[in-house]
Amino acid sequence: MSRRYPLLQYPGYVRFWSADAISVAGSSFTMLAIPFIAEKTLDVSTTELGVLRGAGWLPYLLFGLLAGVFVDRHRRQPILVGADFTRAGILAVIPIAAALDALTLPVLLGVVFAFGAVSMLYDAAHQSFPPALVPKPLLTAAWARLEQSNAVAGTGGPPLAGGVITLLGAPIAMLIDAVSYLVSGILLAGVRPLHPEVALGKNEPRNLRREIREGLAWVYHHEAFRPFALSSHLWMFAQGMLTTLMLALLLDEMDLSGLKVGIIFAAAGIGAVFGSTGSESFGRRFGVGPAILACRWLSPITYATVPLAGDSTSGLVLLCAGQFVFGISLGLDGPIEMGYRQSATPPELLGRLNATLRSLNRGMIVIGAPLGGFLGDRIGLRPALWIGVGVMVAQAVGLQLSRFRHARITD
Template identity: 30%
Template sequence: MHRGSLFRHADFRRLWAGDTASQFGVFVGTTAVPLLAAVTLAATPFEMGLLTAAETIAFLLIGLPAGVWVDRLRRRRVMLTADFTRFALLLSVPVSWWAGVLTLAQLLVVALFVGIATVFFDIAYQSYLPSLVGREHLLEGNAKLQAVQSTAQIAGPSAAGVLVQLVTAANTVLVTSAGFLTSALCLLRIRTVEPEPERGGHARLAPQIAEGLRFVFSDKPLRAIVGTTATANCFGGAFTAVQVLFLTRTVGLPPAAVGVLLAVGGAGGILGALCSGALTRRIGQARAIWLVPLCTMPGHLLIPLAAPDWRLGLAAFGAVAGGFGIIVYNVAQVTYRQAICPERLLGRMNASVRFVVWGTIPLGGLLGGALGEGLGLRGAMWVAVAGEVAAVLWVVCSPLRHLRDLPTEAKSGSGAA
């Protein structure tokens, strides 16, 4: 059994290093790809909504069966396949740009298939951590990985904005592609032997999917968490669909400034990741899930006030506050669901949660595109942030509000109390 900081755990360090490269690439891509569509390919608000939908619709299309497949396979192998696939797909974007044949249609197809690979990677990734570090280290492991994500959220968009101005958006996508390649190379160096997947249970797909869904929705705290995350992600998808257009066309910021503003929220995320363990232990895991976002998410209401003057500072403050709350919430709720789930159900549990909470993002992307066309970009931003703030009501109005701590041991059956 490993003791002490996880940074003394060699294989966790390899996972952490790969995640660092991957997350940096992801957040470069979250700025470079929309800028490529909006500035270089002159996409409309509705087309930007389609791009957001294409990136995440795979969670709706294959999210549930993917969980069953992940439970039948070694999870590190699934992650490696997904990383190499995303590397190759994203490499096609700058290659097509160099050849003068890049189109919005290709960008949509690449986004769709990268999203499919991401479904498998994310389900396998969250299911792999307990077997790598042990359930007693999940809070520390998730906090360290969230710190990486938040740091990348600062460095990635800032670097992307500068790179887009210097070398074009298409060439900047190379950084995202390289991040996935580096992640795969780090995963290849992990030496911990992964447990053999259990072969028992239902042979058919549908009963196994149903078992995962039943586990998730029979647990009252987990049900409330899923409701909050799904609602926030839906309106977050609407927000993502229009934010780059809003910042470039309504506020009038150049790409470098857009990158900096998008990165600011990551500062709050880093603070949240650094404080999440101590804060959760001090106030309790249940309160970290409902009280922290209740106090911080209203900061997002300042973002639509952005203008090319002092009001940019208000928007930045709102992004920092929201980023802090989101990360503390995520560390607490992901640790809870990993801890209570039996090993054999981890893939299906994570897939069931992801199916719902990520499946709303493409719907939100289409909603954001439609709102941008109908209400204008600032109006669409107001609707999006109001929905994100209201999402916390699921956990505030749940039994979580009357608890301090939550169970941290795996349940024995396929159902939950």
């Protein structure tokens, strides 16, 4: 058993893995509930929907680099546990406000921003924690298992969330997500790393500017990381545009029920199950650079299905097919990318590497989501979607022409 499933030898990783799957499954409820509240209860415009989506990622742009320094100077486990409990409390504000008939767009924006700020800190610690739970040669496998469980949770979560939203309302769906974060925090509190976590450099004189510069230099001076990072920024910019426009299309123009929207997004989860299952062999066969490039080319192809979809059953099938292929690309890409980043980066820089990429990537959503909404209001949802698809093509072309195509896992 230990030879066939080596990760099961590490109980700390198993608890971390379980907590991650539970919180991801719960996140499906909030992912659908927020736009449903905005569109169906508050009747926002597409531009306002874009601003709402951007608000959740704004903390990454404002404080993301500081989060990386903080995580590199503190133990990751207490950060993860505290963030989960805090997020549970933040999400509980929505059902309380709804019960008091006090749910407004400013309240929703405040909750989304606060939740994003805590998630920013959680994400920086989360991506830096697995190296303390498994040996280095198992990192890619560890991330592949996380992608697989997340994909399974992402498959069942959206339809279930859509059903709950349809039957009980979006605020109740967010309460369910709050409970999932409580459970995740309890599980994470019981994790025992392979070796005691040490906050590197905690007792050394602090120099935030120098430490931030070190993180930026590692990302943007590295011959392979630099083009990868820039391409990722453009990918996230396009993703911000396209997701905002797609939600507006499904909820407003097509007026789909929560269950139907959940089924469409569940198709991405099914695809991610297949993608993450084959990620290790795919990466070994083609290499890091070519494997990630192939996934980047799939993105514009999958999103081209959205403006082509009509209101008929065939349109729903086309949307599901596009999300299925999109899920495959994400499932393939995630473990390969994380294994590469963590094998090539010194442990003392991991927090800053992850925070730098995540903060600037998410910062692109802050720009792309409102811009997508603005274009949707001005020129129409489908023409704006085609512009977003064009940006997706541009990021793939840029990465294809760079040195990243030669990237590989280091020993």
